[in-house]
Amino acid sequence: MKLWLFGLYGIVATTAVAGDRAVKKGITDTTGLVSSLPVFKDLERYSPLNFDQFGGHEIRALDRNLYSELFSHWEENQHFDYRILKELEEDLKDIKAKKGTALNCGSGVLEELKPVSTLEDEGLSLEQIVERIEKDILEFKDDETVAVNVASTEPVIPYDQEVHGSLEGFERAIKENRKDRISASMIYAYVSLKNGIPYGNFTPSAGSGIPALKELAEKNGVPHAGNDGKTGETLVKTTLAPMFAYRNLKVLGWMGYNILGDLDGKVLSHKQNKESKVVSKDKVVSKILGYEPYTITEINYFPSLQDNKTAFDFIHYQGFLGTKMKFYFTWDAVDAIVAAPLVLDIARFLNFAKKKGVKGVVKELAFFFKSPMDTDEYNTHKQFETLVNWYRSLK
Incomplete structure (x- = not known):
């Protein structure tokens, strides 16, 4: 082969x-x-x-x-x-x-x-x-x-x-x-x-x-x-988002902020090249939940990280009796x-x-x-x- x-x-x-x-x-x-x-x-x-x-x-x-x-x-x-x-x-x-x-x-x-x-x-x-x-x-x-x-x-x-x-x-x-x-x-x-x-x-x-x-x-x-x-932050998103659906918790908003260095980060710092990547990462939450919460997906170049890709995610969700709560996670991995x-x-x-x-x-x-x-x-x-x-x- x-x-x-x-x-x-x-x-x-x-x-x-x-x-x-x-x-x-x-x-x-x-x-x-x-x-x-x-x-x-x-x-x-x-x-x-x-x-x-x-x-x-x-x-x-x-x-x-x-x-x-x-x-x-x-x-x-x-x-x-x-x-x-x-x-x-x-x-x-x-x-x-x-x-x-x-x-x-x-x-x-x-x-x-x-x-x-x-x-x-x-x-x-x-x-x-x-x-x-x-x-x-x-x-x-x-x-x-x-x-x-x-x-x-x-x-x-x-x-x-x-x-x-x-x-x-x-x-x-x-x-x-x-x-x-x-x-x-x-x-x-x-x-x-x-x-x-x-x-x-x-x-x-x-x-x-x-x-x-x-x-x-x-x-x-x-x-x-x-x-x-699907290697990093989106892997976590598509694994975690079903939990909210299973528990009938309403996701109000999901923010994902990604920083990375190396050549991938340099290329994605150019608006045209970044566009399809952002779309790919952003749409998964609504596809899983069946509705469209407010979302922010951002990717920024951070030179000193080299191939370490870091993502900070913030999820705002609503539970029983209309109470609003928050969930945070950080993903840090060597992309390659x-x-x-x-x-x-x-x-x-x-x-x-x-x-x-x-x-x-x-x-x-x-x-x-x-x-x-x-x-x-x-x-x-x-x-x-x-x-x-x-x-x-x-x-």
């Missing part, structure tokens, strides 16, 4: 690869991996935990390798034991990225990743960009290859029925070089699904979520899932450490789904996402039960 990562040199991707190799070498255990829970113990028969090979696309530091990028992230964050880092050097130094695209990725990506090297810099048309991405992936893929998008968050591209509404329209737009309506995540998803590769969108970017690409997945019999990995294992989980479950003949949106993987496709179920407890039941029904 192989894993192709869009955004290969980012801290989430490099930590995911490091984690996979550390487990393989027996220098760490599987803590944090949902797919390694006892209830999924037979998954190893279909989707082994340790991947045979890693590859990916990137738009920066193409003269380096995965180990050098991981080391740079480690110097800033010290997000795991240094002894593990050193033991992985030989395993990671030969993993190198191919040049990717930053089409419509916004000022946040292009300014904060400087210097960048993209396919657009070569003056390629949209059709030529697709051909280059496809060439790279076809040279890498086998029958058990999965692709996951862990690149930086893109700005929202306005929905265009003519381009996004059908596969015919989307492919026509590629031929007509409609760069104004197609983003990098759409290109990555298109190439993956076109070539029978299951695709997971770990970002809030459009990815495979547009109707045209859902149509392609169904046509080619390929499973895909997304959007936006809570995100990286989920990338591996999603890839394993998508490969399992392909082997079992599942095609199109795998809504049963909603447990892993803030904005899961094709489902209105946001309750973490029910999502996990759905995941387990789906797995048992197929194995």
Whole structure:
């Protein structure tokens, strides 16, 4: 089994690869991996935990390798034991990225990743960009290859029925070089699904979520899932909000204030890039409760935190006899450490789904996402039960 990562040199991707190799070498255990829970113990028969090979696309530091990028992230964050880092050097130094695209990725990506090297810099048309991405992936893929998008968050591209509404329209737009309506995540998803590769969108970017690409997945019999990995504050929200519903307590307001550093924080400090992330985080409470309390969701860059993501949440709620009360919580985690294992989980479950003949949106993987496709179920407890039941029904 192989894993192709869009955004290969980012801290989430490099930590995911490091984690996979550390487990393989027996220098760490599987803590944090949902797919390694006892209830999924037979998954190893279909989707082994340790991947045979890693590859990916990137738009920066193409003269380096995965180990050098991981080391740079480690110097800033010290997000795991240094002894593990050193033991992985030989395993990671030969993993190198191919040049990717930053089409419509916004000022946040292009300014904060400087210097960048993209396919657009070569003056390629949209059709030529697709051909280059496809060439790279076809040279890498086998029958058990999965692709996951862990690149930086893109700005929202306005929905265009003519381009996004059908596969015919989307492919026509590629031929007509409609760069104004197609983003990098759409290109990555298109190439993956076109070539029978299951695709997971770990970002809030459009990815495979547009109707045209859902149509392609169904046509080619390929499973895909997304959007936006649920790793921290939103995981707590979707776990805690059902408690208020179960107890018939009325949530009057929910404020979530997030601060983070590192590249993710830099990119999200740009308004355009932040927009889709805020929407993804904000809507979950009303989806679970069935009504819309007053909400504030804010994300701000805080440089000294590096990859430590901290969230302060305040919940104002009403109980018996109309009495108003308050609940507070703080979430503090190393973002790459809570995100990286989920990338591996999603890839394993998508490969399992392909082997079992599942095609199109795998809504049963909603447990892993803030904005899961094709489902209105946001309750973490029910999502996990759905995941387990789906797995048992197929194995």
